[in-house]
Amino acid sequence: MAKKNEGQLWELRKSTIHNQGMFAAADIESGTRIIQYVGEKISKKESTRRALAWEASARTKGEGLVYIFDLNKRFDLDGNVPNNPAKYVNHSCDPNCEAVNYDGEIWIVALRDIKAGDELGFDYGYDIQHFMDHPCRCGSKNCIGYIVAQEFWPKLKKLLKNKKKAEKVGRKAARDAAPEEAVPVRKKKSASKKTTAKKSTATKAVSKKAAVKKTPVSKSPAKKSVVKKSAVKKTAAKKVASKKTPARKKKTAGKKA
Template identity: 50%
Template sequence: MSASRAKEEPLYLVRNSPIHGRGLYARKFIEKDTWIVQYVGEKVDKDESDRRANALLESSKDTGGAKVYMFILNDEWDIDGDVDWNDARLANHSCDPNVEAQTWEEKEIWFVALRDIQPGEELTFNYGFDLEHWEEHPCQCGTKRCIGYIAAEEYWPTLKRKIAGKKAAKTRKRKMASSATALAQAGE
């Protein structure tokens, strides 16, 4: 599968993205179920993957940015895609993605078209984050389906409740502040 794909001209271009930084864009029409680009990098065991990801997250406290390109390959290995020759690392998140990551024989990770993709369309996938640090990952995809944060769709019902709770708490706080101001003004 990958040997034949490597000989062909890439189906995508890399250019600036309104979602975030740079992104991948369809060079030409891409038919549904087409294998577009392989996610490549260093194969690392789970302990090393955790160590690298945690080190990046720790350094982000000083730098303000953490780009973790770890991708789960199987139960034993991950792919650290933080290498210049891994264009797939530039695919941005979307709440309404047009590609998904698929593992081939637990050896390779490929982005595959979920639907027909038009020339010039940005190639996006759902990063599939859990809700552990959801507030640290606002979404900028701008689609009609955007939930506002980067999270796997399976978590959306819970995320919607968390967002509603956060908004309700802000509203209560604002009302309490207004009431306190009104009481203070009445006592003058």
């Protein structure tokens, strides 16, 4: 059931992207501050500790709840609190909103005119590190398949192209190394030779079956083409929220769109 208060611009309901989502409850003009993103103010050290703990949990459970934004040079904002419905705004590769830091307050702001009933979404702006941990299901026409900041899309496209090429080479190597199927040999029937003998029945020469010598095909192990992951220093990459510029959500194994 949709959750909405009178006069507010948004409502919560089931999303096809990820569990719950936030939807426009009325037409919204571009530039409108829709909802404030609130949460617990924490130190950078605590922010990193929580982010890495949630990332580890997400890798085992397949689900993460990370809603941390960079607030300023000293503090971050953890939005994983009960009174923060803004945490349900999902990621989109074609966002109609953005997160903006106005003097220490993070707001979800309309990037363009939004029609009532449209789901709200903004670019989570995750770093390209561990991109495969963050598949995207936003469903937009230009969805790149992973939750990665648009500034990294050219690099991501190149990585995906190389990955696809490596997989193709691996499949070919596996096929080449597989044993060939023995082609069944049709047995040649030789015509029986009839010899006439006086007062004796015709003797039939027994046709000899030539034994087909099968050469065993040597079975060599298929070579696997491994796509190598470049080692990345394990730190919680954060999204930067600069003053009156798009706030960037902290990158970890967080909520997946």
